[in-house]
Amino acid sequence: MKEILLIFLIISNTFGQEINCEYEDTSDFGDENKKTFTCRLRIYNPSGFDDFEKIPGNHDDDVNAIEKSTGHTSIIPSVLCKQFRNLEILSLAEKEIKIVSREAMENCRNLGALYLSNNKIREIHRDAFEGPRGLRFLDLEGNQIEQLSDGLFRSLSKLEWLSISNNPLHELPENIFKSMAALQYLYISNCDIVDIKLDWFSSIPRLIYLEMSHNRIDELPIAVFASLNELRHLIMSNNQLTVLNSNAFHPSSLKNLKSLTFNGNSIEAVDPDIFDAAENLKIARFYKNECVDDAVEVDATTKGKIVLNDDKFSVFYDCISNFDYIDGKNGLKDEL
Incomplete structure (x- = not known):
């Protein structure tokens, strides 16, 4: 049967x-x-x-x-x-x-x-x-x-x-x-995702667009984006980042960036060296963060310490001040 x-x-x-x-x-x-x-x-x-x-x-x-x-x-x-x-x-x-x-x-x-x-x-x-x-x-x-x-x-x-x-x-x-x-x-x-592994991006140097929004990432490891020399757009909205440090990059990985999007994190401090090295940056989006709640259109032809010397970046004043304070107190930053 x-x-x-x-x-x-x-x-x-x-x-x-x-x-x-x-x-x-x-x-x-x-x-x-x-x-x-x-x-x-x-x-x-x-x-x-x-x-x-x-x-x-x-x-x-x-x-x-x-x-x-x-x-x-x-x-x-x-x-x-x-x-x-x-x-x-x-x-x-x-x-x-x-x-x-x-x-x-x-x-x-x-x-x-x-x-x-x-x-x-x-x-x-x-x-x-x-x-x-x-x-x-x-x-x-x-x-x-x-x-x-x-x-x-x-x-x-x-x-x-x-x-x-x-x-x-x-x-x-x-x-x-x-x-x-x-x-x-x-x-x-x-x-x-909670942690970014250091070697994830080391073997994909042609990457031009990276989106890692809506995860639980609270820290960017030192040099994690250093090999991404062709990177144009980095989107990391709605994570748990508190500090945006230039030591996650290398000058060559910032040079071709056109947009940075970090909306909806808990960012309290931003390293101004990021903006100085990102000479082709067009827009930086930082809505709903602790030290800034804005999106800034960037004049890509501006040179020098653009964050400190350009009025358009006055919205980052608190972020820069916080970073300088934390860096001075805790040795937060390694050189680019």
Whole structure:
């Protein structure tokens, strides 16, 4: 009787699965060199079986994008990459995916963009990205990931854009970004991060945009941003910082900065050397802090001690005075 019931359940679940494509030529007809053929995926696979053999249709070699899918699945079926080997874009946002297996994208050798935001992902196999080594865009935002294994991104040397925001990560491995030398945009917001590891950014010198808002960071380690010589925008709003010190940077990592955003912290003191070294700074946002509650547009051509000599920076007077006092009392600052 138990055997019969088990067979019945297997048959019921198998026939309850569905995977289909609505195929469409989505080429940009204004650009003869840009040809795209899209699968509008329809999937129903709540039990997470990975036994799909074939997606109906005869466009296996044509399809290079899976977008605007409907339905839900608890896994990424491996048939997608097995059948559509020329996939460049895989969009499976909001599909209730829970697990990303090693096999899921093993055959996605040409994949350039992967959208997995707003799923229920808790687990990503350490080798999940061994197949799509050419990824340039990866969106993991808005999942339930509590841990990223050390070496997860080791094969993504071409990745330029990464978001792991809105996941309950708490912490990240020291070398999590070690192999990602091409990375330019990084989002780690609302992850309940408390401590920034010194080596996180040392191997991604091409980073131009870093957002770490809505965490619980209360201190910037000495030289933590020192290797980011291309950094343009730094956003660290809604953390628990009390002091903004130039020793978190190097003059070369401040030189190209165009915006600093530290709204909603508890900043009581700001090192004026930050503004002096950031010669291309356009705007500094410091709303809702202890010593300043303002956003200041900066004249990037101003030279010298701009904070002290330019009336536009009078809002930082208390911050500078506090920093000088703390530095004089406790030896707060190392030289830039």
